[in-house]
Amino acid sequence: MKLNQFLKWHNIVSSGGEAKILINSGQIKVNGEIEKKRGRKLVKGDKVMFLKSELIFE
Template sequence: MGEAARVVPIRDAGIRLGQFLKLADLIDQGADAKPLLATGDVTVNGEVETRRGRQLVRGDVVTVAGPPADTATVG
């Protein structure tokens, strides 16, 4: 991870991974989450995550493998 992760603020204490991917502009549409997660190209805190409903909390780091790779932190 060469660049610092950008922080994406959320309103509540947590957010589901599928919703966060869209909010952080890591995907274009909500429907893009399921096929992206199936590829194994999404990590949460360095661990591969395939569950769209994974609950994220502030401080979690989500990375989508590239090119170009993109990283966002739940804020």
């Protein structure tokens, strides 16, 4: 699953455009590092962080 799809699936964003803005602004971290590629493929066990929330891709 791609990062932007994951954010929509977890209701962090309501649209792909909103996901793009959040990701490009550096507000999303994957495995502790800022991620700027919205098409990044998540693999099992990846930790996605937004603000103080941490979600694990399973």
